[in-house]
Amino acid sequence: MADPAALSPLAELARRNDPDRFLCALFAPPAQREVLFLLIAFNHELARARQAASNSMTALIRLQWWRDAVEEAATSAAPRRHEVATPLAAALREGRLDAATLQGMIDAREVEMEEDIPSLPALLAYLRGSAGGFAVAAGRTLGAGPEHLAGLQALGAAFGMAALLRGIPAQAMQGRSLLPADLLAERNLTPSDAARDPRQPGTAEVVRQLAGEGQRLLAEGRARAKGLPRAALAAALPARLAARDLARLASTANDPAQPPPPRGLGDRVAVIWGGLVGRG
Template sequence: MPVSLSAIGAFARTHDPDRFLCALFAPEARREAVFALIALNHELARAREAASNPLAALIRLQWWRDAVEEARSGRPARRHEVAGPLHDAVTDGALDPDALLGLIDAREAETEEGGLATEQDFVTWLRGTAGGWSAVAGRLLGAAPEACEVLRALGAAYGLAGVLRSIPVHAAQGRCLLPADRLAAAGLTAEDAIAAPDSPPVAALVREMAAEGLTALADARRDVPAEAIAAALPAVLARRDLARLARGQATGERGLGDRLAVSWAGLRHRV
């Protein structure tokens, strides 16, 4: 860890400790840009949580689109703790504006009334959000396009684990991000999952989806370049989380075992 952590690094550590730990395995010259990408992802993820309605969430997302476009055009950075470092990363050429806009666009699915209708919608959303973060991070770290698509799949698995872990949290917010068709196949609706997120039918669906995700993760290619290992490391946590969820175990807070697993994978450059 750096002796003196920057403001954006401290923001990343506070709001996304998982990806922050992974970012420590990025080359030092690129680490600040990875921190800025982590911070942007946090701001995008909370756009719907912090908004009182879908329109307000869309306005928040548009604010970030404008910030990216202003950085692209060389206009001054916005006075914001995340927008400033993000602006620097774009103007320095570390982050591609189009890739960032793709991350923003992917978040619009969370603002739609009725949630995600189909499992395909759900997979597309995972690949665009958590998967998109890993792909953009990989590109930032020098991975080739083919490797970035491998990273996208690995990141999507981390996103799935995050959704399944967060069902009670989302329920408390009056939200459900599980696809409607999978809920219906289990005899559930989004309203059921929100009302009773710990009920046996919801728990059974979580176990089922976690097992499927674990299988997909085991089948995924994991040959990513060593310099981009920081973008792949969330998959280490995904594997551990999905295994617990598939067994019906609570994931809870991160423990020493999780941190050691990430560190060992990072040192070996293998996930």
């Protein structure tokens, strides 16, 4: 699909750190792919703010650094010297990315700095702002109309839900859980319990419930994104992977403590077929 030897530095960052979205970006018009790779790299920097920091305060400082970098792009200040921040400033000044959407993606990440996510509504707001915000930013870049953005946001949130649930084993290794505290409390569990032992039946029940929420987001997004221009299809294609993941996660046979299966031929075919027939 793409020759690694021919990839730009941004494309290589995207491929290495977010291969799912990288694959989907290959279905964008060639002239727009580099800005999608930039968006993927920016999103990865936000995602790793909490992972790379030793404490919440340091992670918030990392997010503020990116908030300032986006704000400075609207001024005459020299771009920050950074493999992502420098081209990001150029893309913002050229109007290829929307600053307000990027700031929303940054703001949404702040919930990750808390000890836990308190409720299902808080989780859904986080997903709509982070992964959903990414899909909106990608859609704007690719020429999606205002009437399609809410649908793209829902599709992006569904992809984010699937990624969060796939990541439960990795979260447990870090001693944390992003499952909503209110849903866990209904099963007499806390986020600490879920992080310590994701094999508990109550945790699996919450995962299945959230997978169902993800499937509802998919249905909402597909209904509201009907008529999406073909040029903007890459913004919706991650939903093809989300649909496969959420179906597995909603199954009673799914064990949330087990690492997710690696991406395989079926996943790639699902994305390629969606790209060929024009359906996210």
